[in-house]
Amino acid sequence: MKKLVSTLLSLIVAASFGTGAVLAAGDSEHSKAPEEQKWSFSGPFGLYDKGQLQRGLKVYVEVCAACHGLDRIAFRNFTELGYSEDQVKTLASEYDVTDGPNEEGEMFERPAILADYFPNPFPNVEAAAYANNGAAPPDLSLIAKARAATRGFPQFVFDIFTMYTEGGPDYLYSLLTGYEEAPHDVEITEGTYYNPYFLSGLSLAMAPPLSDEIVTYDDGAPETVDQYAKDVSAFLMWAAEPKLEQRKSLGFKVLVFILVFCCLLYLSKKSVWSRVDH
Known part of the structure; x- marks a missing residue:
């Protein structure tokens, strides 16, 4: 049994060091691992x-x-950065977005509003690749x-x-x-x-x-x-x-609840079984 546990531990340690080596080495001996920063x-x-x-x-x-585009972010999301609604409206108005069709069945350009998503600099992937030597950003x-x-x-x-x-x-x-x-x-x-x-x-x-x-x-x-x-x-x-702060806050509350709940379950179990005649 001790030999089995020792073998498993050795494999785990080897795997952990192996993974780190892969991340650090990358595709070549010249590749570098990202430098850790304080965030x-x-x-x-x-x-x-x-x-x-x-x-x-x-x-x-x-x-x-x-x-580079930012397709999943709408202008209204920028209010979460501390900007007022008027400031974001001003930023949005600097961009034109395609809308329509109009009464004549044609698409048209208009200034962006809060509900619009940040416009992509290129109309499609092919245009992006063509403008960047074949590599679409x-x-x-x-x-x-x-x-x-x-x-x-x-x-x-x-x-x-x-x-x-x-x-x-x-x-x-x-x-x-x-x-x-x-x-x-x-x-x-x-x-x-x-x-x-x-x-x-x-x-x-x-x-x-x-x-x-x-x-x-x-x-x-x-x-x-x-x-x-x-x-x-x-x-x-x-x-x-964008919801990272809320996610962390909720996760902490859930962990506290689980900890308290486990303590109550333990105390309840102890109280119930204390009355059992051994």
């Missing part, structure tokens, strides 16, 4: 930093929206969750209780700040850019999108690539998990 929304009691989310939206609108609505790494044993056990959410934003931050010159022993396709954090290889068609002072902040935050990357990564986490 205000991490942990079971983490909350979004509304100021950071507003800055992230600004970076998305002024930089990312030129190529992905929609960013769920990118923070889509790029979240599943951690191996024993981390995933604790992730259930700590509500681990940092993996996706860590990847986005690392990707946005990870562009560098390709090593001499690495060949990349012409027209692509070397980035060791890219999950699908070592190079991608997207040029480095951020540079210092490319976006002006109104709150005095540093206008650097590092700050831009953190802010837009946090914003995209919110886009993927």
